[in-house]
Amino acid sequence: MRRLALALLLLGATAEARESSFALMSPETQAMQREDSANPGMLWVEEGRALWDSAGCAGCHGDVVGMRGVAARYPALDAAPIDLAGRIAQCQEARQHRTPFPRESEEALALAAVIGLQSRGMPVNPPDDPRLAPALARGEALYRERRGQLDLSCAQCHDANAGRHLAGSPIPEAHPTGYPLYRLEWQGMGSLQRRLRNCMMGVRSEPYAYGAPEYVAIELFLMRRAAGMAVETPAVRP
Numbered sequence: 001m002r003r004l005a006l007a008l009l010l011l012g013a014t015a016e017a018r019e020s021s022f023a024l025m026s027p028e029t030q031a032m033q034r035e036d037s038a039n040p041g042m043l044w045v046e047e048g049r050a051l052w053d054s055a056g057c058a059g060c061h062g063d064v065v066g067m068r069g070v071a072a073r074y075p076a077l078d079a080a081p082i083d084l085a086g087r088i089a090q091c092q093e094a095r096q097h098r099t100p101f102p103r104e105s106e107e108a109l110a111l112a113a114v115i116g117l118q119s120r121g122m123p124v125n126p127p128d129d130p131r132l133a134p135a136l137a138r139g140e141a142l143y144r145e146r147r148g149q150l151d152l153s154c155a156q157c158h159d160a161n162a163g164r165h166l167a168g169s170p171i172p173e174a175h176p177t178g179y180p181l182y183r184l185e186w187q188g189m190g191s192l193q194r195r196l197r198n199c200m201m202g203v204r205s206e207p208y209a210y211g212a213p214e215y216v217a218i219e220l221f222l223m224r225r226a227a228g229m230a231v232e233t234p235a236v237r238p
Contacts, residue, residue: 039236068119147205
């Protein structure tokens, strides 16, 4: 019993010790995220509000505020594990009988941003579905797998060296709490898959295509790892 109590205490301490990369940003960039009128990501949110009606989403789902909590629960299981961007595309194709907006298009990011905003401040709450176990295991394996000419894994940077600096930039813990987010480096919005592709190319590894099941598996693992942390969408990052 004492061992169990100690384990629970250690688990709680570990959970509390996790921090979003928001904590590593300059005060100026933090202020940009905190203030909606200064957050560039809100431009995509407003476009998403307009698309919610014009693309026919409201016809099925009503007001977008009804999407509260949805982004905190993805990826989830459909015929296969699916992320929020995939669900939006599936909805467009199956219910609206239209060609989905391409991944990373302004429209796709805008819809993901406005849906994500509805969960802002809520805890990440990945589904506790045993059928997701294979994808979850696959995502963790990919996270820990060395890759590319630099022979590095995600875990080597974001677990073993989190908080240290690489080329002058702080290394975050890689919690996906703010996607899609506005990155100053990009001068635009981007999804978690775009960030994962950037990391893979950074270690000189061939990235997967957008929408690949490997990316969904990694996101599933990262969301499970971030469970309980607050959703920040649309976040701002350097």
